[in-house]
Amino acid sequence: MPRRRLQLSLTLAAALTLGGGLATTAVLTVAVNRLEIDNQSLAFEQGANVRVAALRQGMDDAVEVLIVTNQLFATVQPVTRSQFHDFTTPLLLRNPYIKAFNFHRAVQDSERAEFEAGLQRFRPGTILRENVDGKLVPAPRRPHYNVVDYLEPMQGNEPAFGLNVGENGEVARALARAHASGRASASGLLRLAQDPSGKPSFEVVMPVYGPAGRLLGDTAIIIDVQTLARATLARAGLLEDGSVLLTMYIGAQTGAAAMVYANHDAAETAAPAASPLRWLARPGAHEVDRFVAAGQTWTVEAHAAPKPYLADHLASSLLLAGGLLSTLLLTAFVQAAGQRTRKVQELVRERTADLKLTNQRLIDDVLARKRTEKALQESEQRFRQLVAMSSDWYWEQDERLRFVALTGHFTEKSGIAVGRILGRTRAEIVGGLADSDAGREHIAAIEAREPFKNLEYRLLDDNGEERWYCVSGQPMFDDSGRFTGYRGTGSDITARKLTEQRVHHVAQHDVLTGLPNRSLLQDRLEQAVAYANRSGHPVWVMLIDLDRFKFVNDSMGHKAGDVLLMTVAARLRGSLRDTDTVARLSGDEFVVILSQHEDQPLTGDIVQRVMDSVAQPVMLGPKEFFVTCSIGVAAYPSDGTPAESLIEHADIAMYRAKKLGRNNFQFYTPAMNEESLERVRIESALRNALERNEFVLHYQPQVDLKTGQIVGMEALIRWKHPELGMVPPTRFIGVAEDTGLIVPIGAWVMRTACAQNKAWQDAGLGNLRVAVNLSARQFSAAELLPGIEQVLAETGLEPSCLELELTESLFMSDVTPAVDLLHRMKSLGVKLSIDDFGTGYSSFSYLSRFPIDVLKIDRSFVNDITHDANDAAIVASIITLAHNLRLSVIAEGVETAEQLDYLRQQGCDEMQGYYFSRPLPAQDFEQLLRQRRGLAALEDEPQVAVA
Numbered sequence: 001m002p003r004r005r006l007q008l009s010l011t012l013a014a015a016l017t018l019g020g021g022l023a024t025t026a027v028l029t030v031a032v033n034r035l036e037i038d039n040q041s042l043a044f045e046q047g048a049n050v051r052v053a054a055l056r057q058g059m060d061d062a063v064e065v066l067i068v069t070n071q072l073f074a075t076v077q078p079v080t081r082s083q084f085h086d087f088t089t090p091l092l093l094r095n096p097y098i099k100a101f102n103f104h105r106a107v108q109d110s111e112r113a114e115f116e117a118g119l120q121r122f123r124p125g126t127i128l129r130e131n132v133d134g135k136l137v138p139a140p141r142r143p144h145y146n147v148v149d150y151l152e153p154m155q156g157n158e159p160a161f162g163l164n165v166g167e168n169g170e171v172a173r174a175l176a177r178a179h180a181s182g183r184a185s186a187s188g189l190l191r192l193a194q195d196p197s198g199k200p201s202f203e204v205v206m207p208v209y210g211p212a213g214r215l216l217g218d219t220a221i222i223i224d225v226q227t228l229a230r231a232t233l234a235r236a237g238l239l240e241d242g243s244v245l246l247t248m249y250i251g252a253q254t255g256a257a258a259m260v261y262a263n264h265d266a267a268e269t270a271a272p273a274a275s276p277l278r279w280l281a282r283p284g285a286h287e288v289d290r291f292v293a294a295g296q297t298w299t300v301e302a303h304a305a306p307k308p309y310l311a312d313h314l315a316s317s318l319l320l321a322g323g324l325l326s327t328l329l330l331t332a333f334v335q336a337a338g339q340r341t342r343k344v345q346e347l348v349r350e351r352t353a354d355l356k357l358t359n360q361r362l363i364d365d366v367l368a369r370k371r372t373e374k375a376l377q378e379s380e381q382r383f384r385q386l387v388a389m390s391s392d393w394y395w396e397q398d399e400r401l402r403f404v405a406l407t408g409h410f411t412e413k414s415g416i417a418v419g420r421i422l423g424r425t426r427a428e429i430v431g432g433l434a435d436s437d438a439g440r441e442h443i444a445a446i447e448a449r450e451p452f453k454n455l456e457y458r459l460l461d462d463n464g465e466e467r468w469y470c471v472s473g474q475p476m477f478d479d480s481g482r483f484t485g486y487r488g489t490g491s492d493i494t495a496r497k498l499t500e501q502r503v504h505h506v507a508q509h510d511v512l513t514g515l516p517n518r519s520l521l522q523d524r525l526e527q528a529v530a531y532a533n534r535s536g537h538p539v540w541v542m543l544i545d546l547d548r549f550k551f552v553n554d555s556m557g558h559k560a561g562d563v564l565l566m567t568v569a570a571r572l573r574g575s576l577r578d579t580d581t582v583a584r585l586s587g588d589e590f591v592v593i594l595s596q597h598e599d600q601p602l603t604g605d606i607v608q609r610v611m612d613s614v615a616q617p618v619m620l621g622p623k624e625f626f627v628t629c630s631i632g633v634a635a636y637p638s639d640g641t642p643a644e645s646l647i648e649h650a651d652i653a654m655y656r657a658k659k660l661g662r663n664n665f666q667f668y669t670p671a672m673n674e675e676s677l678e679r680v681r682i683e684s685a686l687r688n689a690l691e692r693n694e695f696v697l698h699y700q701p702q703v704d705l706k707t708g709q710i711v712g713m714e715a716l717i718r719w720k721h722p723e724l725g726m727v728p729p730t731r732f733i734g735v736a737e738d739t740g741l742i743v744p745i746g747a748w749v750m751r752t753a754c755a756q757n758k759a760w761q762d763a764g765l766g767n768l769r770v771a772v773n774l775s776a777r778q779f780s781a782a783e784l785l786p787g788i789e790q791v792l793a794e795t796g797l798e799p800s801c802l803e804l805e806l807t808e809s810l811f812m813s814d815v816t817p818a819v820d821l822l823h824r825m826k827s828l829g830v831k832l833s834i835d836d837f838g839t840g841y842s843s844f845s846y847l848s849r850f851p852i853d854v855l856k857i858d859r860s861f862v863n864d865i866t867h868d869a870n871d872a873a874i875v876a877s878i879i880t881l882a883h884n885l886r887l888s889v890i891a892e893g894v895e896t897a898e899q900l901d902y903l904r905q906q907g908c909d910e911m912q913g914y915y916f917s918r919p920l921p922a923q924d925f926e927q928l929l930r931q932r933r934g935l936a937a938l939e940d941e942p943q944v945a946v947a
């Protein structure tokens with residue numbers, strides 16, 4: 001915070017006041033001072049005059065005393081010494097300044113002796129004397145003498161008695177003037193013989209004349225000037241008043257020699273000490289008066305007594321002090337007033353500046369507000385246009401949530417008249433709002449006065465059509481924070497909802513059959529389980545798989561397959577109640593959910609009815625087909641099936657049904673689950689089997705029926721699991737195919753088989769052919785051809801010594817690419833065979849197009865050829881067909897000599913089966929080769945031991 005600096009500058013008014021005040025004070029002070037000086041001068045003059053007059057009066061009075069005394073001598077002739085004494089004694093008492101009364105007797109020299117004698121009578125020893133330079137000496141002879149004859153008082157004046165004063169210069173001159181004028185005449189200062197102190201004294205003499213005017217002598221008085229002056233001043237009451245310093249001189253001159261009296265010390269009349277105010281003090285008052293008494297000039301010098309300045313100049317000093325004080329006070333006041341005024345002015349300036357600023361801001365604010373208002377108007381205009389153009393409308397509710405405003409072409413957009421809405425709350429308009437989660441959330445938000453978003457609800461519009469609306473809103477509060485209502489936007493979302501419903505429907509339904517798909521099935525299942533839990537009635541889940549659908553699909557084409565699926569879907573739907581769910585799970589798999597109702601207990605009849613409905617003939621183009629299905633049923637809550645495993649269990653049961661020969665249904669039992677679990681166990685163990693080297697190959701010989709010699713072998717995989725033991729391929733090949741593990745496993749089989757064959761060939765055990773099974777998964781794998789090439793290259797096996805066994809199903813789905821691939825495989829030089837021929841869809845037509853070399857007659861046909869004419873005929877026709885196509889035929893699963901005979905009769909080329917040998921470990925097989933055992937040996941000894 002900056003420190004405030006002391007303001008020393010005077011305001012103009014204060015400066016003027018100070019200047020004016022000082023000037024006025026100075027002028028008045030000087031004026032008053034002048035007046036004081038004048039007064040003092042006047043007073044001094046008066047004082048001086050009074051004193052001079054008093055002194056003159058004193059002198060005159062003294063002379064008067066002499067004159068009175070002189071009158072005594074004029075009236076009393078002669079005056080005796082005692083008379084003189086009597087007369088003068090009271091006068092001496094009254095006038096103490098008279099040191100002595102004298103009578104100078106005029107004595108001629110002739111009378112001297114007598115006169116001296118008379119003196120001596122009065123005072124013995126007295127002679128005439130004279131005062132020479134203060135010393136009394138006997139008077140020499142003179143023509144005449146003026147001798148002190150009468151002398152009062154005698155005491156103290158004794159030396160003057162008999163003194164001839166006529167020779168004393170001062171006295172002589174006084175006597176001369178007195179004698180000449182006949183009046184009293186004063187001498188100059190005397191050095192009295194009787195007064196060694198030297199006090200200034202003088203003598204006044206006045207002649208005394210006798211009869212006839214003869215000079216008898218003179219009366220005289222000796223006056224002590226100082227006493228006279230003091231007495232005179234005292235009598236006038238001026239002795240104590242020291243305001244005027246008096247110095248009295250005898251004669252017309254002033255000077256120490258002539259000074260006879262002073263009422264002060266000489267220093268007092270000296271120049272006053274320098275004083276700062278001396279210029280204001282009156283100049284030293286000084287006056288010199290002269291008067292004449294007894295013919296003697298007297299000079300009186302008067303000085304004003306020095307006084308403290310204030311004594312003479314109190315008024316002017318007070319005036320000065322008062323003036324200065326007043327000036328300063330006034331100046332301070334004016335300064336303060338000025339500063340206050342200045343401050344006020346500054347304040348006013350600041351305020352004015354503030355006001356200007358505020359005003360400017362106000363103007364700016366107003367302009368900004370105008371701009372804002374304009375922008376607001378424009379924005380509102382835009383908003384209105386946008387609202388009009390958009391599909392949204394704007395709504396407002398009051399604090400009781402009643403609609404009070406609806407804008408933006410509400411009716412046009414919503415199909416509802418405004419009157420239907422205004423004045424009502426949303427809850428009143430939309431029935432059952434609290435029944436849905438979204439509605440309850442909305443109500444909670446409203447009660448908490450919180451914003452809400454995208455609340456969707458249905459209403460019938462004014463045409464009675466169902467429409468969907470979506471609203472969002474936020475609460476409004478006034479300045480005091482009081483809730484005043486809600487406002488927001490709304491829109492018609494019917495089109496979106498319909499699309500959503502369609503999308504939802506599509507998402508939850510199978511496109512081909514229109515049945516619920518897996519997703520919706522799950523929902524329905526949950527609902528059914530919930531219902532079962534509530535009602536205590538069971539729920540059945542049926543998993544329906546069409547038997548040999550793949551055959552139809554592959555042989556008749558996808559369209560026929562689709563028709564079949566749609567037909568089955570419709571039949572399933574038709575055979576069940578509306579409340580039951582029929583869903584398509586995948587491909588040819590359907591799921592039915594059956595919920596038991598009070599009057600209709602679930603029974604196996606329902607399942608049978610479903611099977612029967614499916615088993616009806618279906619027209620696929622011009623052909624009539626009979627389709628059967630296998631059904632697995634899982635019940636809830638009966639057989640320990642948890643709700644989430646219902647479909648899985650139904651699937652397990654369905655597999656069991658399939659396994660049992662298709663076209664039947666099975667209810668799930670926990671035992672089935674064991675198989676399923678084993679499948680899971682196998683699956684997890686299979687993942688590590690290859691790495692752990694758990695696989696081995698067994699080789700089953702293939703024998704030429706003409707020569708009876710082994711011409712080849714089929715490589716058959718075996719899995720030696722440390723816990724499961726020897727796992728047959730039927731248990732894990734399916735799992736390996738499902739999981740895709742068959743691809744690496746198959747590659748291993750091919751490499752091992754080729755390497756083994758090559759090893760045996762190199763060992764000189766014959767130029768045999770090894771057959772390797774190729775699964776569907778391997779067939780469609782991109783790396784198949786390069787893999788084969790690589791194996792052949794790496795093992796060095798002749799391609800013609802490798803036979804790849806394919807199943808019919810591999811290329812039934814899409815024939816053209818399969819034919820192409822077969823050609824490319826064939827181009828490698830390998831042989832191709834069709835495994836299990838006859839079990840599949842037996843479409844002979846494709847055989848001519850395929851570059852295959854061998855047909856393998858399935859074991860199931862061979863098995864029955866000796867006692868089933870039908871199968872025997874089929875086998876015979878397969879052999880004929882193959883030969884017609886220049887294919888060689890091998891029969892597998894030959895277990896008996898009869899079977900062998902029949903096959904020989906029919907011209908079958910080769911055989912494979914337990915009759916000759918089971919699949920053997922490589923070591924045993926090698927042994928077989930080394931023994932060069934053939935069919936002949938068996939025929940010689942039919943009890944051949946097989947491994």
Ligand SMILES: Nc1nc2c(ncn2[C@@H]2O[C@@H]3COP(=O)(O)O[C@H]4[C@@H](O)[C@H](n5cnc6c(=O)[nH]c(N)nc65)O[C@@H]4COP(=O)(O)O[C@H]3[C@H]2O)c(=O)[nH]1
Binds near residue numbers: 717
């Ligand atoms: N009852 C009876 N059976 C006989 C007779 N002669 C041979 N068999 C059996 O018939 C099956 C012939 O193989 P498949 O039809 O290709 O059927 C094979 C084949 O489809 C598959 N398989 C075996 N090894 C492989 C393989 O390495 N790769 C692939 N993809 N599949 C394989 O597993 C199936 C079963 O193989 P196996 O259990 O080894 O079963 C073999 C064999 O042991 C007989 O006289 N009577």
